[in-house]
Amino acid sequence: MNSFTPYVRARSVEQKEERRRHLLATARAMLDDSPGALDLGINELARQAQMTKSNVYRYFESSEAVLIDVLVEEYSGWQAELGVALARDGKAEATVEDIAAVFAQTLGARPLLCRLTSIMPSILERKLSFERMVEFKRNLLALRHQAAQAFHARLPEISVDAFEEVIKYALPLIIGLWPLSNPIDVAAQVIALPELEGLRYDFQHDVERAVLTLMRGARC
Structure with a gap:
């Protein structure tokens, strides 16, 4: 995740897919850190992914x-x-x-x-x-x-x-x-x-x- 550049807006299909996969990888890491958790918070996901909440909603509806x-x-x-x-x-x-x-x-x-x-x-x-x-x-x-x-x-x-x-x-x-x-x-x-x-x-x-x-x- 350290190689991810959070502040450059994704424009190409490849860049958008990179952002999506970065969010999924971040979600996996959060789930690994909290084995008993049954849900993720969008705010915390955005914070750990180094993205704004509004940007997360560009890729996932919830x-x-x-x-x-x-x-x-x-x-x-x-x-x-x-x-x-x-x-x-x-x-x-x-x-x-x-x-x-x-x-x-x-x-x-x-x-x-x-x-x-x-x-x-x-x-x-x-x-x-x-x-x-x-x-x-x-x-x-x-x-x-x-x-x-x-x-x-x-x-x-x-x-x-x-x-x-x-x-x-x-x-x-x-x-x-x-x-x-x-x-x-x-x-x-x-x-x-x-x-x-x-x-x-x-x-x-x-x-x-x-x-x-x-x-x-x-x-x-």
Whole structure:
């Protein structure tokens, strides 16, 4: 970020994209510094990005729109990692157990993706314009289709459409399981009590089991 020049107005497409990416990088840094935060303040984002608040609004309509773009980046990164992870075992064809394990492992390796997904319907989507929401949902559909194709390539007995259904129903799993697996403050202390062990969740383990169940159903 030190190489960024904050006071020169972006005029070219390249300069505007540089500003946008700078804001996204700044937002990521802020999220890393505050793991429990569920939102960003535009004022603080502008300050840390060395931009005025009005300039931030040239690129994003709200702080939620910034986080939505960070989330799209996270989904894109996750999708790109799937092919590598799926090919790593060297098998000619994967099993449903292999796919479920890779699904859960690659998700668990991206806590920011899971964190933002868990607040997507309740917080992030609340202040998006209709146009921005359509763009976001189209991105999600495209990424879901690409991930389904990657899974189908390793397990042809389950169709691309069926894998898309699996991923569709995995989304609410992430939304629910991530906060349950990562309780904060008093909830974390309470759930640590031995007599409440049965209420604890293990995100990666539970996602893997749930996705495996979904795939077995898709194969029927």
